[in-house]
Each structure stands twice: as C-alpha cells, then as structure tokens.
Amino acid sequence: MALARLQPLSGWGRFPVQACRLYRPEKRSELAEVLRSHPAGGCVSRGLGRAYGDAALNQDGGVVSHLRLNRLLDFDPATGVLECEAGVSFAEILATFLPRGWFLPVTPGTKFVTVGGAVAADVHGKNHHRDGTIARFVERLTLLTPARGVLHCSPDENTEVFWATVGGMGLTGAILAVRLRLAPVESAYVTVDEERTPHVDAALERFAESDDGYRYSVAWIDCLATGRALGRGVLMRGNHAPAAQARGRDPLALPHRRGTRVPVELPAGTLNRFSVAAFNRLYRAAHPDRAGRLVDLDAFFYPLDAVRDWNRLYGRRGFVQYQAVLPLERGRDGMVRLLEALAASRRPSFLAVLKRFGDANPGLLSFPLAGYTLALDLPVAAGLVEFVHGLDRVVLEHGGRVYLAKDATLTPASFAAMYPQAERFRAVKAELDPEGVLTSSLARRVGLAP
Amino acid sequence: MSAAAKGPVLVIGATSAMARAAAAELAGAGHALVLAARDEEELDAVAADLRVRHGIAISTLVMDALAFDTHPAAVERMLAAAGGEPEGVLVFLGYLGDPEQAATDAAEARRVIDTNLTACVSLLTPLAERLAALGRGWVCVVSSVAGERGRQSNYLYGAAKAGLTAYLQGLRNRLFHRGVHVTTVLPGFVDTRMVFGKPGTFLVAPPERVARGIRRAVERRRNVVYLPGFWRVVMLGIRAIPEGLFKRLRL
Numbered sequence: 001m002a003l004a005r006l007q008p009l010s011g012w013g014r015f016p017v018q019a020c021r022l023y024r025p026e027k028r029s030e031l032a033e034v035l036r037s038h039p040a041g042g043c044v045s046r047g048l049g050r051a052y053g054d055a056a057l058n059q060d061g062g063v064v065s066h067l068r069l070n071r072l073l074d075f076d077p078a079t080g081v082l083e084c085e086a087g088v089s090f091a092e093i094l095a096t097f098l099p100r101g102w103f104l105p106v107t108p109g110t111k112f113v114t115v116g117g118a119v120a121a122d123v124h125g126k127n128h129h130r131d132g133t134i135a136r137f138v139e140r141l142t143l144l145t146p147a148r149g150v151l152h153c154s155p156d157e158n159t160e161v162f163w164a165t166v167g168g169m170g171l172t173g174a175i176l177a178v179r180l181r182l183a184p185v186e187s188a189y190v191t192v193d194e195e196r197t198p199h200v201d202a203a204l205e206r207f208a209e210s211d212d213g214y215r216y217s218v219a220w221i222d223c224l225a226t227g228r229a230l231g232r233g234v235l236m237r238g239n240h241a242p243a244a245q246a247r248g249r250d251p252l253a254l255p256h257r258r259g260t261r262v263p264v265e266l267p268a269g270t271l272n273r274f275s276v277a278a279f280n281r282l283y284r285a286a287h288p289d290r291a292g293r294l295v296d297l298d299a300f301f302y303p304l305d306a307v308r309d310w311n312r313l314y315g316r317r318g319f320v321q322y323q324a325v326l327p328l329e330r331g332r333d334g335m336v337r338l339l340e341a342l343a344a345s346r347r348p349s350f351l352a353v354l355k356r357f358g359d360a361n362p363g364l365l366s367f368p369l370a371g372y373t374l375a376l377d378l379p380v381a382a383g384l385v386e387f388v389h390g391l392d393r394v395v396l397e398h399g400g401r402v403y404l405a406k407d408a409t410l411t412p413a414s415f416a417a418m419y420p421q422a423e424r425f426r427a428v429k430a431e432l433d434p435e436g437v438l439t440s441s442l443a444r445r446v447g448l449a450p
Numbered sequence: 451m452s453a454a455a456k457g458p459v460l461v462i463g464a465t466s467a468m469a470r471a472a473a474a475e476l477a478g479a480g481h482a483l484v485l486a487a488r489d490e491e492e493l494d495a496v497a498a499d500l501r502v503r504h505g506i507a508i509s510t511l512v513m514d515a516l517a518f519d520t521h522p523a524a525v526e527r528m529l530a531a532a533g534g535e536p537e538g539v540l541v542f543l544g545y546l547g548d549p550e551q552a553a554t555d556a557a558e559a560r561r562v563i564d565t566n567l568t569a570c571v572s573l574l575t576p577l578a579e580r581l582a583a584l585g586r587g588w589v590c591v592v593s594s595v596a597g598e599r600g601r602q603s604n605y606l607y608g609a610a611k612a613g614l615t616a617y618l619q620g621l622r623n624r625l626f627h628r629g630v631h632v633t634t635v636l637p638g639f640v641d642t643r644m645v646f647g648k649p650g651t652f653l654v655a656p657p658e659r660v661a662r663g664i665r666r667a668v669e670r671r672r673n674v675v676y677l678p679g680f681w682r683v684v685m686l687g688i689r690a691i692p693e694g695l696f697k698r699l700r701l
Contacts, residue, residue: 003647026467026643027492068467071499082502085495096503 004039009063012311013052014318015380015408018059018441022046026068031174034064035146035437042439042449045170047114048089051121052321053408054441055169061439064174066116072096073177080182081139086116086175093182094297099252102182103240103297105137109353111302116175121405122167122366126216126301129207129358133368135166136361137181145173145432164428167366169404171438171448172429185240187251190216190300192238193291196284200231200339200354204332204372207356215239216300217356220287222280223342223349223376224273231339233354234287241294254298261308268315271379276348304351313350314379320408322388323367323375325357326400331372334398338374338391345387349376364425367403375406385409404442412447422448457537457587458482458507460528462573463515465492467642468592469542470499471661476540477504479665484531486511486524515543515569516561525576538588538668539577543569545607546644552606559606566610571617578621582628589625590633590668591618595676598636598685601701603650622673633667634674635660638681650701653680 004021021039025031034043041061048067049056056063066087074083080102082093090104090111097103104111108123119141122133131137140154143165151173153162165172193214197203203219211217214237221233243251304310311319326334335354342349353375360369378384388409395402401418402410416422426448429438436449443449461473464485473483477500485500487493490512497508509531513524529536545565552558570591581587596604597611615634622632639645639654655678663677676682691699 003643005647022647024643024646027465027489028495029489029491030643071495072502073495073498075502 004062009046009049009057010318011049011051011053011056011408013321013406013408014311014314014316015320016054016057016441017318018054018057020058020061020063022063022065024065024068028069028176031064031066031069031176032144034062035144035174038435038437042437044438044440044443045086045116045120045174047087047117048112050108050110050113050117052406054445055121055405055407056117057441058439059441066114066174069176070114080184081179082182083177083179084115085177086114086119088115089113090115090118094254097182098185098188098254098297101184101186101252103185105181105183106131106134107301109302110305112305115178115180116170119166119175119178120168120170121403122361122363122368123405124357124368126218126355128368129211129217129356130215132358132361133166133363133366134180135363135366137183138166139179139181141165141175141179142177143173144176146437147432147434150176151432160428161432163362163366164364164425166361167363167404168425168429169365169442169448170440171443172432173438185252186243187241187246188254188297189241189246189251189294190238190297191241191245192236192293192295192300194287194293195235195237195289196233196287197235198232199229200233200335201332203231203233203235203354204335204356206235207372211237211356213237219354220283221339221352221354221374222284223339223352224277224280226340226343230336230343231354232284234284236287236300238295238300245294255296257298257306259306259308262310262312265312266315268317268379268381270315271313271348271350273346273348276350279350314377317380319377319379320384320388321375321377321406322391323373323403323406324391324395324400325367325369325371325373325403326395326398327369327371330398331400334394334400335372335374337394337398341391341394342376347378347381347384347387349378352376364421364428365404365419367401367405369401371400375403389414404446407442407446410446412445415446415448456481457535458484458532459538459540460484460486460532460536460577461540461542462486462513462528463542463544465489465496466542466544468637468640468657468660469540470496471657472540472542472664473500474503475661475665477506477508480506481537482507482532484509484511484528484536486513486528488512488514515573516564518568518572521569521572522576525573525580529577529580535584536581536587538590539574539581540664540668541570541574541589541591544592544594544644546604547607549604549607553602562606563610563613566607567613567617570614574621578625578630581630582625585629587629588631588633588668588671589621590635590664592635592637592664593618595636595638595681595685599688599696601696601699603701631671633672635664635667635677636674636681636685637677638684653678653684
C-alpha cells in the first residue's frame with residue numbers, strides 16, 4: 001500500500017492552509033491503488049500547486065501528487081502532437097521542445113504548472129481571443145475513473161466526459177495522459193507593441209479595434225488609480241517573431257537568466273497601498289509607448305517565474321487571486337464598477353491584468369466566455385472575504401463568473417448562479433464516480449461534492 | 451545529446467525513481483540503453499520518455515528479479531539487445547518492504563534478502579563474466595548506507611545491502627585484473643517511494659541529484675561513492691558509536 005504523508009498544504013496564494021494526506025505514486029499501478037482503496041475523506045489530484053486557492057486541497061482527506069507520473073510518451077515531429085502524462089510541467093515541455101521549434105499552444109502566466117492541472121482548470125493565456133483555451137489543443141485524454149476504469153475521451157469520443165473533464169478541477173477522474181498539439185514557432189521571441197492607456201475605456205477600445213492583429217494581447221492595470229485615470233494601464237500585445245528577427249542569436253534558444261528568489265516570507269503588509277502605488281507608477285513609467293520590441297518568451301509570458309517563491313511577498317497570511325469575466329455587452333460597466341470598488345477599498349492589488357476573451361467552449365465548468373476578464377491579487381487582511389463577496393455580487397449582476405482555479409471564497413449560491421451547467425457536470429461525475437471518491441476542499445465549498 | 455557514440459548500458463530495475471533519473475543522465479550523455487524491469491507498463495512509459503527526450507535507442511525487457519530460473523535467459527536477451535557488447539551494467543534492485551513484517555515474518559525477510567542480494571548476484575555473475583571476456587567495461591550497483599550498520603528499523607534490508615557491498619568489493623577485486631571496473635553506490639535517504647512519508651528520515655536528497663552522482667562516479671571510475679557525499683561523514687559518525695551504546699538507541 002502506498003504511503004501517505006500527513007502535511008499542511010496550500011495553493012499558490014497560501015490561503016487557505018489545510019492538513020491533507022499527500023500520496024505520491026511513482027507508478028500508474030500505485031495511482032490506481034490509491035483510488036481503489038477509497039481513501040478516507042476521498043482524494044483529488046495535485047500537480048505543482050499553482051491553483052491559488054483550495055482546488056488541489058482536500059482537508060483531512062487524500063491529495064494525490066502526479067509529479068512522479070511525468071513521462072513523455074510520444075511525440076510526432078511532423079504534427080507537433082505530444083502525448084505525455086499529467087505530471088509533466090510546462091517548463092519541461094518548453095525545455096524539451098522549444099529547441100525543436102515547438103511552443104505551448106496556450107500558456108498561463110507561469111510555466112510551473114502541470115499538463116494535468118492545465119487541462120483540469122482549462123487554462124487560458126494571452127491568446128484566448130484568438131485560440132481559446134488549452135482544450136482546443138487537446139486531442140485526447142486518458143482518464144482513470146473510479147467506476148469506469150480507464151477511459152479515453154476527446155471532442156469526438158466520450159464527448160460528455162471530455163467536456164466535463166476539461167475545466168472539471170480533477171473531479172471526474174485522475175488524468176493519466178494528455179495528447180496535446182503543440183504550436184510551431186520559428187523563434188523564442190515575441191515582437192511586442194506597448195501602449196499606455198489613460199483609462200480603462202481606452203484599453204477596452206483598443207482591444208476592440210486592434211486585438212485581431214495580435215496573437216497575444218493583455219493589459220496591465222493600475223488598480224489604485226481613480227476618477228479620470230480609473231484603470232489606466234499599459235497594453236502589451238505581440239506576435240511570435242520570425243527567425244530572422246533573432247539577429248545572430250540561435251533563434252530557438254532562450255537567453256540564460258539568473259533568477260532570483262524571495263528567501264523568506266515578508267512581513268504581512270509589506271505590499272501596502274503605498275508600496276504598490278509606488279510600484280505601479282514606476283511600472284507605468286518603465287513602459288512608454290513602443291512598437292516592435294523583441295522580447296524572449298520567458299520574459300513575455302513568465303515574468304514572475306524569474307522570482308521563485310514570489311508568493312512569499314504577501315507574508316504569512318497569504319493572498320487571494322481574484323479573476324472574473326464579464327460578458328461583452330455590459331462588461332464595460334461592470335469593469336468600471338469592479339475597479340471603483342477596488343480603488344475605494346484601498347486594498348493594494350499588485351499587477352492587475354485585463355484581457356478580452358474570445359468565445360466560450362462547451363466545457364461544463366470552463367471559465368472563459370466572450371467578454372472582459374480582470375485578474376488581481378489581494379493580500380489577506382481583515383474583511384477580505386466580505387469584500388470579495390461584494391465583488392462576486394457585481395460579477396453576478398453583470399452575468400459574469402469567477403475562475404475556480406484561483407478562487408478561495410466563492411459561496412455555493414454564487415457558484416450555482418455563475419456556472420449554470422454545474423447540474424450537468426454533477427450528472428457526468430455521478431456516472432464516473434458514483435461513490436464520491438474524488439473530492440476536494442473547493443468541490444465541497446462550492447457544493448460540487450457533498 | 452552527445453555526438454560521440456557511446457556504448458550501450460544495461461539498466462536493471464529500470465523503473466524506480468532513482469533508476470529513471472540515472473537512465474536519463476546516461477541517455478543525456480549519449481548512451482543507448484537496454485532497460486529491464488518487471489512492470490511492463492512502467493517499462494514502456496520510462497523507455498518512451500527517454501526516447502522522446504533524448505532521441506536515443508532504447509530497448510526493453512520484462513524480467514522478474516525474483517524468478518532466478520529465468521535469469522540466464524534474461525541475461526542472454528539483455529546482452530543480445532546490447533549487440534553482445536555492453537559498455538556497462540547499472541543495477542537498481544532495492545526492496546525495503548515492511549521492516550516490521552520483515553523482522554517477524556521469515557518469508558518477507560527472505561524476500562528482502564533475495565531482492566537486494568541474491569537477485570543481484572544471480573544476474574551479475576553471468577554479466578560480469580561477459581564483461582570480463584570482453585576485457586573492458588564497468589558495473590555499477592546501488593547498495594545503501596543501511597548496509598554499514600544494522601539497526602532495528604531496517605536490519606533485514608541493511609543485512610542484504612551489507613552482503614551486497616561485500617560482494618561488490620570482491621567482484622571489484624576480481625574484475626580489476628580482467629579490465630572491468632566495479633562501482634559501489636551508497637545512497638543515503640533519497641526522495642523516492644521507499645522514503646516518502648516514512649518517519650525518521652532526514653537529509654533527503656532528490657533522485658536527480660543522486661543520479662548525477664551515479665553518472666559521475668561511473669565516468670570517473672570511482673570505487674565506492676556515498677551519495678550525496680556528506681553521507682560519508684554521517685556514516686563515519688554512525689559507525690563510530692560503540693555497539694554497547696548503539697544497541698540501546700531507537701534508530
């Protein structure tokens with residue numbers, strides 16, 4: 001029988017921290033054994049723990065790390081289709097395949113996520129307006145389910161299982177393997193246009209006018225600005241650079257960068273509205289309007305990965321990452337209300353990000369929908385949960401939803417209103433896992449599992 | 451990937467976390483590999499991973515370390531897969547079992563001894579002869595610091611590893627005169643299934659670190675290496691405790 005290690009675990013936001021029994025199978029048969037054994041309190045899969053809240057936690061129950069199930073199983077250099085186990089990280093994929101001319105088709109803002117976690121959260125990236133979520137590039141999933149054993153699913157096979165599993169937060173089964181179509185690139189660089197925007201409206205207008213010309217588009221927003229400067233920021237949009245632009249360097253090699261790390265957790269309150277306001281001013285000043293800047297993929301997609309353990313900046317109490325999407329029609333008004341609420345609360349949000357999403361996919365619990373998304377970090381402090389519930393109400397009034405991979409506070413009622421397909425999801429889950437072996441703190445908190 | 455063609459290496463017990471990491475080190479250095487293990491599904495996954503990452507030739511062979519009768523045939527197949535001329539043999543046959551059970555149940559005790567010691571000897575005897583006939587190559591076997599002092603919490607495992615370490619000393623002596631080098635690897639606690647979740651472990655090293663040490667030890671033709679190196683000092687201390695005191699400890 002596989003041994004488990006009793007230990008406190010948290011997501012990347014370090015809030016909440018919960019006692020879990022961590023399993024770490026090194027063979028597929030050991031993983032199957034854990035599921036078969038019906039561990040007390042159920043279990044949920046975990047990758048690199050980059051979900052911010054409690055998605056990969058299971059208080060007083062089992063958590064199954066997939067980090068040792070990280071084999072690359074097959075790669076077709078003609079099509080770029082990679083089959084790998086769920087525990088493979090995006091960083092490993094980049095290190096292995098970027099030199100061969102392949103990049104991740106969709107990537108979140110950190111490469112320290114696993115393929116399994118990315119599928120379970122149906123992650124999006126700066127190219128959502130053009131390319132959708134990771135699900136569009138998944139050719140097939142191999143899923144270990146408690147009741148139906150090993151299943152293959154894809155948009156053409158076991159369709160309903162597929163659309164419940166992408167974005168399904170690990171609750172339909174343990175993902176064993178993923179066939180993922182990588183994206184061909186000529187270089188390890190992106191050509192970026194940067195543009196300052198004086199107000200949130202200007203950013204939304206620019207998205208509408210010219211996002212089509214960019215594969216990647218995102219805006220950084222200064223959440224502390226108010227009035228006529230509400231939501232001022234910097235637009236950063238780019239396309240993969242052709243090999244010729246790498247100018248003498250190996251076009252597919254990333255420059256070596258000495259990362260730094262946050263050695264200890266800083267005192268809570270280090271990131272306060274004064275330090276964040278100062279940072280925001282500097283950040284904006286450092287990004288004048290510039291066109292055609294050549295930026296390597298690491299710097300463009302993963303700026304925070306250069307600072308290991310950056311979550312320690314928020315101190316012992318941790319932080320909540322809040323990401324919501326508002327449908328296009330009333331999105332502008334909702335966005336203004338969210339930004340006003342934030343500015344009025346005087347809670348410092350470091351590095352808020354605004355983006356326009358493309359269309360939703362059929363994923364039953366998939367987050368993105370056509371509209372605007374705003375992501376922000378909020379340090380845990382007195383009254384935070386109530387404040388976030390206030391933001392939830394604004395999001396609900398505007399027909400939006402929050403992202404489960406980041407959530408730590410959503411109530412069952414808000415969840416049900418935001419995710420109308422949750423009922424269908426429960427039905428699929430009941431078929432695959434009638435005894436409720438798969439559960440997590442998130443699932444119980446929002447009412448997805450008893 | 452190294453441009454220089456390097457000889458094929460046989461990896462026995464190839465699906466453990468430590469073996470996987472060591473195989474990746476050798477594959478990265480350009481060796482073709484022949485992987486042998488019991489679990490076919492795992493063996494295929496490990497082999498596929500090495501092929502995709504390193505683009506080298508890998509063959510696999512399903513083999514049960516405890517089925518001694520099958521060893522001669524398994525050895526022949528391994529040698530054939532290596533084109534008859536392996537450069538080296540890397541052995542990872544480790545089974546800790548349930549130490550409490552091993553201390554009270556003779557069948558489990560024998561299983562521990564058989565996997566860690568008898569199986570190694572059974573496989574290495576014909577393999578060593580083949581290398582000796584070629585007059586070159588190397589053998590690298592993972593023993594354990596647990597073999598340096600028996601203690602109540604894992605002495606069956608320790609006894610088997612102590613036997614293995616002594617066997618390797620003799621084998622090294624014998625094969626030296628026939629042009630074959632033998633390396634004994636003595637890892638401390640390594641972050642694998644054997645250690646994960648076990649109380650009383652300390653200074654736990656990632657398998658990748660130990661694997662780098664294994665490759666270097668082979669390349670530099672080291673005789674005995676502690677991995678990580680600080681275990682040499684730790685074991686010096688542990689061996690120095692007088693038996694009269696040691697027997698009273700709860701280790």
